[in-house]
Amino acid sequence: MKKIVSLALALVLVLSLTACGGKDGGKSADPNLGKYIGTEFSSDGDSWYSLADLYDGECYIELKSDGKGVFCLGGEATDIKWSLESDGALTLKRDGLESNGLLQDGCIMLDDLWGNEVYTLYEKEDADSSPEKTGDTLLDWWNGDWYGWWKMTGCSGYYEDMEGDWWDICGNIDIGADKTGVVRLWDEDYSRDSLMAKVNVTLSSAGTGEHGTMTSEDGQFTDIAIEHADWIVDPGLADRDDLICIDGYYENGDDEFYYEIYLRPWGTYWDDADEDSRPKSYDDWYLPLIKAGKSMPDAIGADAPASSGDTKSTAPSGNSNAPSGTGLVSEEAVQKGYVWMNEVNNNIFDSTYEDLVDYFGVEGEFVKEEYSDHMKRNQRYYKWVSKDDPSHYVYVNFAEEEPGVYKVSAFNTSGFSGKEAIEKYLDTVKAEAAEVNKAATANTKMKDFSVTVTQFAHDDVAVKITTKIPESGWSYDEGKKCLVENDDPTAFGAGAIRFEVRANVEDFDYYKDSFENYQDIDDRVIGGITFKGRTYKRIGYDWIEYVAQIDDGRALSIGLTDIDCVPGTMPDVILSGMTIK
Template sequence: MILIFSLTACGGKGGGASDDPNLGKYIGEEYSSDGSDWYSIDDVLEGESYIELKDGGKGVFCLGGDATDIKWTLENGTLKMTRDSLESNGTLKDGMITLTDLWGNDTVTITFQKEGDSEAAATGDALLDWWNGDWYGWWKMSGCSGGYEDMEGEWWDVCGSIDIGADKTGTVKLWDEDYSKDDPMAEASVTLSTSGTGEHGTLTSESGYFTDVDLEHADWIIDPGLEDYEDLIRIDGWYESGDDEFYYEIYLRPWGTAWDDMEEDSWPALYSSWYVPLIEAGKSMPDAVGADMPADSGNAGTAAGTSAPDGTGIVTEEQVQKGYVWMNEVNNNIFDTTYEEIADYFGVEGKFVKEEYSDHMKRNQRYYKWISKDNENHFIYVNFAEKEPNVFTVSAYNTSGFSGTEAIEKYLDTVKAEAAEANKASVASEGTKDFSATVTQFAHDDVLVKITTKIPKSGWSYDEGKKCLVENDDPTAFGAGSIRFEVRAKVEDFDYYKKDFENYQDIADRKIGGITFHGRTYKHIGYDWIEYVAQIDDGRALSIGLRKLDCVPGTAPDVILSSMTIK
């Protein structure tokens, strides 16, 4: 962006007294060069950026520390600013200026927020003004059963936005570290009532969804008056899908609220390392948890027993986007992946941001970036936790400056193919070992099937309780791919949950252990499945289900199925 200014010093005084509510200083917030990719203006330009509207149609425009006197008019929400023979156009609404034509450059868009205003413009309705805006906190799971049994007590940071209109109806969006504002974990249509135990009334869900289950009227009843702390809301509910259940609790406070009135063990996990630096830097809430960390936040240190590796972190734009797809969609063991393995994948040491000891999590943490050489504002931000001495594994990761959804659409097939080739090479070089297991029908120990096969010499283990071969040395590893074996009396018994299967498709039959199995794919409880089912004899049917695994010829899953015998 090349701008030519008549320069004066930034920071002039305001105009004379006036009742015009539009007068005042508007601080630069966000910048886009194409109207689709947005960045914090502080990450794009150094120095102050603001518009000051003074009485009498006079004002100051300051961008990146360079200021010029302007004249301005406002008519029906359309703002026009002039200097010399140049003109800028935009809108002024609800305390925000959006410039869409900057001195003749109509590809740049910049937003400015009125000084002292929150992102959600005040409505004059105290009830709406308290609820509307951005929220931050954490959520946890308890009472877990079925496929979520191993996630008992897990918790994550969460962001949210609440938008309620004058008719007291609106929307609540929530997203944790695995989602984003554009792809939320939960979205609910809500109604706001003045009745409740406190001054802020009660918010009630009417419809919507939480992860992959529907929300209905009064599934959420949110009454801030019931909480022990000011400016705190609590959302709770039961997740139920077949045999899979858990109870969830979500605690949120308005973005910018300090949590130091609570004990540290009640703070969100990223409160000190991410949230506080953003608040201190005057940043608005990002669209993804962990994103837009100020470059100079925190203190680089040596909290761990060894010094932190450090490099440029510079890779190509394609590597950045494919790296995110690999981490988010293909690597089923991402939270067991070490810093060294991530660096090997990218082919370069990450850019070290900081290191700290988290009192909240009781562990050392390191923060790194892998950055696009084509656009330094496009990067992956990765948090590593020291769960074992001097071994740092991924604990969280986020994109910044590019769309993860678009990256997945563009690169998923390519990244899967690359991962399959790497898997084939690993299996071929490492070799296999013998494996056997006996699987019985639930509550019928006399109805059993013995399975023998070959598995890779490392990187796989068996979960006896769940009858699963797990693509991880730890059979309890969360999120790992697996091959599940199940015995029932008839093939039809495996269709008990078929009504809940999403994207169901029949695929080619496969001969396994000399028996022809019928193949099908579907999505169930948030996971993608490939399932093969066959009637072994009159009293035994076997299901072989691949969860979060592809069965590309030559890869470990293919070798396991091809080597299998069934008795």
């Protein structure tokens, strides 16, 4: 308490104060203007105390137009001048004294106070960084960013040495008014743009508590498929408020483990949990971020405040023989490259370092090489950098899954908005990719393909489909009845051509009310039969679907998921060569 009182007195003594108040004579469109309410202070950046516990009067910083402002502590204020740099660096000045800090995400963090080593945090009045509310209590609880940890037990095969290991994890839940949506998860070796898991879910109000139950429908966890009801998530069963647990079983050949994922909404304090029940980066990374009022970064360890203790090296390894170049390309090439990786190349995680060199036209700038204890493999990190602005780049992690072969395992943007890049360049990148696909298709060696697809639980209702597919690069998933644009039919994110047989074409409209962005497209003749065309989005996937009544008792759906069918490209050639019996 003596330390707190002494610090409070020091804060008062360094100010020449007048009565709080004052009016701003004009309004400005500058979103940074306004009042920031003081919430906490610290003498060392680690132990924080509430300003409200010490002062009855107001504590705030008010930023006005023309670089004018007011600093107020305990009901006493002084006029100040302020300036803001493009990177968020904020400077406050009064009577020859200066205080420096950071303005970001609706918060001001001062590193010092008029020359005294005192950290103070201010949050913008009426600022709300939480997800937009829908008015639906159930959706508003589930939707948004989540943070926590996950662990592996019962490990065997390749994962035997990871028994009991655990890692931090971030995630986002996005469920629509129709109670269907997507869960996206990434741990320390992944990112928001390079997911560990992407699972389509449905939400029900039924459950043991007020938050209902979330159930998986389909999707992917690392390199295995998630099916209906593999995940059944009921927060009412958790032993703490605002906590969900996702558990499941991983099995791929001899490799097995049981996993548990514990998540709480981003911004939640875990004070009710013991130290061994909190994420590993809770104190060093998470707490500094939420105290600074920052939203969840796209990768664990990213955007860590200087006082967080994050000391991850970005210097190249001195003993690495990894290939390296300048990584310099145009600003447009950087942004289009990200769009190609994130939206267009469905096999990006099968792409090698050499594939990206071919795409960008230059060797990447080598950053570092390290061994991941988590994944038990070597990893290399590269950047492709904008010539126009070196702070803009695509950062790519390559993993050595086979000796000497490094494939993309994660990637992210820096300095520019991936969302804005997609909005600007997606159509262009798709068109460029289609031209490359057409050129490659013209020279691809093909082989015969044949499959008989039956209606679920009715083996007598069957359709035989024959066509030609590439000798390599495509495979068939018997369980999901689809041709996959990858040698591995279970490849995460790969495009696919899916077949489904029913008795009547109307049966394919069972879920039509939940289709998003539904549009009718031109009919297509396939195997001499005219199919009706349509596009839509359902449970997180973009679909092009062709449906037709084959005869009185058989109807066929040919659905393309996350794949375009531009004339002359391989999907178009496969469909054009089909015969249906």
